[in-house]
Amino acid sequence: MGYIQAERHIMANLRHPFIVGLNYAFQTTKQLFYIMDFAPGGEIFNRLAIHGAFDDDTTRFYATEIVCALEFLHFHSIVYRDLKPDNVLIAGDGHIKLADFGLSKALSVAGHGHDADDDQVMDGLTGNSCTNHGAFSGIPILDSDNHDRMRSSTRSCCGTLVYMAPEVIEKTPYGKAADLWSLGAVIYDMLVGQPPFHVEVDAANCKERKTRSRCGNTNTNRKATKYNILHCNYKFPAGISCESQSLVNELLQLDVEHRLGGYEADFDLIRGHEFFQGIDWSLGGLRQIRPPFVPNLQSPTDVSHFDEEHTVDSKDTGVTIVASFSRPRYNAAMQEAVLPAGDGGLATAPLPYIDHFDYTSPFLFRANCGRPDVHAMAVAASEATEAATSGLAVYDTN
DSSP, X not given: OHHHHHHHHHHHHOOOTTBOOEEEEEEOSSOEEEEEEOOTTOBHHHHHHHHSSOOHHHHHHHHHHHHHHHHHHHHTTEEOOOOSGGGEXXXXXXXXXXXXXXXXXXXXXXXXXXXXXXXXXXOOOOSSTTTOSOOBOSSOOOOGGGOOOOOOOBOOOOSOGGGOOHHXXXXXXXXXXXXXXXXXXXXXXXXXXXXXXXXXXXXXXXXXXXXXXXXXXXXXOHHHHHHHHHTTOOOOOTTOOHHHHHHHHHHSOSSTTTSTTTTTTOHHHHHTSGGGTTOOHHHHTTTOSOOSOOOOOSSTTOOTTSOXXXXXXXXXXXXXXOOBSOOOEEETTTTEEEOOTTSOSEESSOOOOOTXXXXXXXXXXXXXXXXXXXXXXXXXXXXXXXXOOOSEEEEEOO
């Protein structure tokens, strides 16, 4: 349950062009639902399935925007912990959006607490274009007098194994640098067409991305893959540029202090690497670099760029969900739901309910009446994230 609450708060509190925004969260007695920005271009994984691998320029574009998204999360003391091509979506304008924050972790910050329930606080951000987006955030920002953060860490072993940092696998204390290892693994994946450490259950299986399934428990030799990660055992095929190899090698360092960016994940060091030479980061963080791919959409609800395994099941299409954005006040001492006056007094058996989960984005309220306008939802969410989205995605947390 903690993972669900963390994901809901991250998507609701943080607004950034390269992060999927949350518009609504609601619940029934059996299910939880998110209504998020729709990214109709599909996943980076799907693009790799089509092309096999990317050239340097395409990889550089996506890596630039991923770096901006990670830097923004880290600026707010969030470790992503699940960076992989499957979680990098492509919006309608061709720019990326990170998704799936169920494994993300808010780290402790020296001198500051984090009240996850303090939503919709407007922060005046400072910094480069990757972090300066005037985000709605309930996560405190360090001022200049308190800039040095404590070396916050966590020990949870979570994520997708083939992109997981060695310190995560070994359950030693780790922090933001774990995301930098995953960044190196994803960049390698984009350049080569497969993750650097992955060993399939059946070594005779075809390695081509078009026929390879997602790197999950069913097709991964976990023991051999862990061995490769813990011994940094990988190699590059012919044809990968020296600059690309250098960046990946510097990110895939077992010692976090020697990893590019170091323990505290200094993104200045990453931006300064020769692989990113020629990138204007002031434009990159504002989505002003031309994307290598812009999805051709036949309609606002076109899902053809997604894997059919996610879209073929339409049995619940058109089903009305009976849910409420509020409930009677709950009196824990009496173990009863206290109903408003005139509604019949005390209810005897309160239904299951998760506190602080329901959410409506403040951008979706009309100024003239203060009520949510469902029809304008996609437009308002697009303006809030500066993204040219063409719809909304409904995600059932079950």
